[in-house]
Amino acid sequence: MADPRAQILDRIRAAVAAEPGRAAAVRARLSGHEPNLVPARAQVAGASAREAFTSRMGANAGTVQQLDGVAEIFPAIAAYLRAQEVTGPLRLQPDPLLCGLERAPLAPWEVAEGVPEPGDATGVSVAFAGIAETGSLLVHSGDNAPTLMNFLPETHIAILPARRLVGALEDGWERLRRARNRQMPRTVNLISGPSRTADIAMTMIMGAHGPKRLHVLLVDGDDWPKT
Amino acid sequence: MTEPGSAQRMQRSPAAFHDNAEQALNDPQLQQALRQIAAGFGGNRRRAAAALPEFDALCDASAAIKDHTLDHLDLYLEEFERQVLAAGGHVHWCADAAAARRAVLDICREVNAKTVTKGKSMVAEEIGLNRFLEAHDIAPVETDLGEYIIQLAEEPPSHIIGPAIHKTKDQVSDLFHTHHRAYGKTERLEDGGALVAEARELLRQKYIDADVGITGANFLVAETGSTVIVTNEGNGDLTQSLPPVHIVIAGIEKVVPTLEDTATLLRVLARSATGQEMSVYTTFSTGPKRKSDLDGPEAFHVILLDNGRSELLHSTKRDILRCIRCGACMNHCPVYTAVGGHSYGTTYMGPMGAVFSPQFDGLDTAKSLPFASSFCGRCEAVCPMRIPLPALMREWREDAFGTQKISSRERWAMRVWAWVARRPRLYRMAADLGVRILARAGRDRGAFSYLPLGGGWTRARDFPAPEATSFMAAWRATERVPEKEHSDG
Numbered sequence: 125m126a127d128p129r130a131q132i133l134d135r136i137r138a139a140v141a142a143e144p145g146r147a148a149a150v151r152a153r154l155s156g157h158e159p160n161l162v163p164a165r166a167q168v169a170g171a172s173a174r175e176a177f178t179s180r181m182g183a184n185a186g187t188v189q190q191l192d193g194v195a196e197i198f199p200a201i202a203a204y205l206r207a208q209e210v211t212g213p214l215r216l217q218p219d220p221l222l223c224g225l226e227r228a229p230l231a232p233w234e235v236a237e238g239v240p241e242p243g244d245a246t247g248v249s250v251a252f253a254g255i256a257e258t259g260s261l262l263v264h265s266g267d268n269a270p271t272l273m274n275f276l277p278e279t280h281i282a283i284l285p286a287r288r289l290v291g292a293l294e295d296g297w298e299r300l301r302r303a304r305n306r307q308m309p310r311t312v313n314l315i316s317g318p319s320r321t322a323d324i325a326m327t328m329i330m331g332a333h334g335p336k337r338l339h340v341l342l343v344d345g346d347d348w349p350k351t
Numbered sequence: 352m353t354e355p356g357s358a359q360r361m362q363r364s365p366a367a368f369h370d371n372a373e374q375a376l377n378d379p380q381l382q383q384a385l386r387q388i389a390a391g392f393g394g395n396r397r398r399a400a401a402a403l404p405e406f407d408a409l410c411d412a413s414a415a416i417k418d419h420t421l422d423h424l425d426l427y428l429e430e431f432e433r434q435v436l437a438a439g440g441h442v443h444w445c446a447d448a449a450a451a452r453r454a455v456l457d458i459c460r461e462v463n464a465k466t467v468t469k470g471k472s473m474v475a476e477e478i479g480l481n482r483f484l485e486a487h488d489i490a491p492v493e494t495d496l497g498e499y500i501i502q503l504a505e506e507p508p509s510h511i512i513g514p515a516i517h518k519t520k521d522q523v524s525d526l527f528h529t530h531h532r533a534y535g536k537t538e539r540l541e542d543g544g545a546l547v548a549e550a551r552e553l554l555r556q557k558y559i560d561a562d563v564g565i566t567g568a569n570f571l572v573a574e575t576g577s578t579v580i581v582t583n584e585g586n587g588d589l590t591q592s593l594p595p596v597h598i599v600i601a602g603i604e605k606v607v608p609t610l611e612d613t614a615t616l617l618r619v620l621a622r623s624a625t626g627q628e629m630s631v632y633t634t635f636s637t638g639p640k641r642k643s644d645l646d647g648p649e650a651f652h653v654i655l656l657d658n659g660r661s662e663l664l665h666s667t668k669r670d671i672l673r674c675i676r677c678g679a680c681m682n683h684c685p686v687y688t689a690v691g692g693h694s695y696g697t698t699y700m701g702p703m704g705a706v707f708s709p710q711f712d713g714l715d716t717a718k719s720l721p722f723a724s725s726f727c728g729r730c731e732a733v734c735p736m737r738i739p740l741p742a743l744m745r746e747w748r749e750d751a752f753g754t755q756k757i758s759s760r761e762r763w764a765m766r767v768w769a770w771v772a773r774r775p776r777l778y779r780m781a782a783d784l785g786v787r788i789l790a791r792a793g794r795d796r797g798a799f800s801y802l803p804l805g806g807g808w809t810r811a812r813d814f815p816a817p818e819a820t821s822f823m824a825a826w827r828a829t830e831r832v833p834e835k836e837h838s839d840g
């Protein structure tokens with residue numbers, strides 16, 4: 125039997141125009157990272173990016189809370205979980221800065237670090253970037269960032285350092301390439317609100333398989349590096 | 352218990368389109384479910400498109416990205432493969448459905464898989480993966496709620512993005528009540544939230560127990576070797592993060608050059624599909640978990656499926672390969688929204704299905720689908736990838752004429768209909784006003800019975816009264832068309 129790879133590629137080559145310079149055109153496209161049309165609403169920065177992110181994440185059924193600094197993170201989490209009546213175990217992303225914060229405000233909850241387990245009620249993670257255009261978080265896997273933190277616990281609290289807000293998704297890609305030296309992480313997630321389904325009679329229900337609620341803490345200050 | 356509905360009785364063959372359509376038109380529960388599609392998806396898409404001033408320009412840009420990619424498809428696929436391998440993954444090139452099924456089975460066998468969880472994948476439907484795995488003692492578990500529902504019901508998807516869109520809530524209640532007993536859930540739930548919660552709870556354990564997770568792909572990114580899924584539930588992410596092996600099944604036409612190109616396509620995909628600005632989860636997967644990663648699969652495989660796509664690339668139907676499976680064409684199709692997806696008897700339904708299916712299922716069996724059109728052009732108008740769907744259906748009809756796959760009586764009807772369709776004023780009357788009369792006239796002559804214009808069709812549509820005189824005058828004119836005048840029909 126013919127090698128299916130060669131067979132498929134041959135069939136494709138027979139169907140496309142064999143213009144000279146094809147390979148060069150492809151190489152240029154792949155290395156150019158040229159943005160196509162970027163909508164005007166995505167070309168924002170500073171206060172308008174913050175405003176756009178907050179309102180669009182709200183439209184995505186997530187909530188956003190502004191904090192002045194990292195010291196406010198655990199108190200804010202405690203207040204949020206109390207208000208939502210979440211009592212189960214809480215899992216922290218093993219981010220050194222996050223895990224080094226004063227834990228006292230979280231005393232009422234069982235707190236652990238690392239990869240979330242099925243019994244965890246709340247997951248806390250730190251986002252790589254926030255996309256103002258669509259109110260989305262950009263997160264990725266890594267040696268201190270388990271992907272499951274964004275999916276397994278019913279309540280997801282995401283920390284977004286305010287300096288990591290960008291306008292367009294294209295800006296997020298550029299930052300990711302820079303930070304990772306062009307090595308794509310195993311998993312990159314764009315998260316635009318909590319999980320939902322409309323698969324039963326086209327009625328929207330929150331919390332299908334992923335988190336039922338997504339709360340973003342937009343934190344000012346320069347504790348986390350800019351991405 | 353509610354009635355089982357027409358889905359059980361329909362034949363899973365496009366050759367039975369007309370019979371299936373009649374059944375669908377006479378199924379009140381299905382009609383109830385279908386009425387929500389146009390109102391729900393249709394309205395949402397319109398609002399989302401209107402809210403973005405650049406939407407039309409983004410559609411043009413998206414179509415241009417795909418055209419460029421298709422012109423260089425061999426090179427982008429090779430680059431995609433190079434990047435997947437560099438990231439430690441595997442690529443399996445499969446010429447047809449049988450080869451793809453075999454490739455999946457081989458990977459499953461290597462790890463002695465007993466169960467696999469699945470994210471939503473139309474390509475998995477296209478290759479008939481579930482039945483094949485079951486026959487080889489591997490239990491596939493669908494995790495997308497819609498796919499899960501139809502797996503319990505033992506039915507195929509009736510819509511590419513809402514596979515269980517034909518089911519009413521009552522029918523879902525019955526299905527869960529029947530099937531969840533095995534897990535000690537004996538109460539018949541009626542609240543939508545409670546039904547979702549029960550499925551969520553039962554499926555959690557399935558992800559944890561599964562040996563392999565299978566997903567489809569909305570895009571393959573050549574630049575990075577990433578596969579991309581777009582979902583709202585998060586089931587695909589659990590499917591590809593918890594089991595130790597992740598298999599991605601994708602058609603070769605899904606490749607795009609760069610992350611920037613993906614960003615452009617994402618801007619039109621969700622808006623066209625559900626009217627969201629972004630779906631909730633857009634996930635890029637590149638190779639298996641890295642050494643220092645804390646979670647993720649140990650192995651990553653991509654199945655690249657041709658199955659007729661390279662032939663389409665070589666044909667007059669090439670433009671259909673730009674399709675990003677948003678479903679807008681079916682949501683806005685008067686035929687689809689009247690008869691539902693099961694009537695087509697194929698994996699892909701609606702206008703895009705009418706173009707894909709003759710390739711995938713053979714023109715012989717699927718020849719009636721390119722005729723399942725009212726020529727209204729709405730599918731083309733809403734297609735974000737600018738695919739000229741009516742023209743591509745016409746190409747297939749040409750092929751069917753050319754190879755004599757339809758009878759002379761059918762051909763006569765086609766020509767009359769095509770002639771009507773080419774004349775805007777007459778067509779508008781036929782499509783919007785005069786279908787009832789046209790259908791009756793056709794049926795009396797026994798000719799239009801081939802078209803989806805039977806009694807049930809007109810019953811299901813709410814047409815205003817036709818202006819009989821002008822219409823009949825025009826109709827008489829159609830009878831004078833000599834057969835050879837046919838050109839593009």
Ligand code: SF4
Nearest residue numbers: 674675677678680734
């Ligand atoms: S043909 Fe166009 S409208 Fe239909 S599913 Fe494909 S991209 Fe969407």
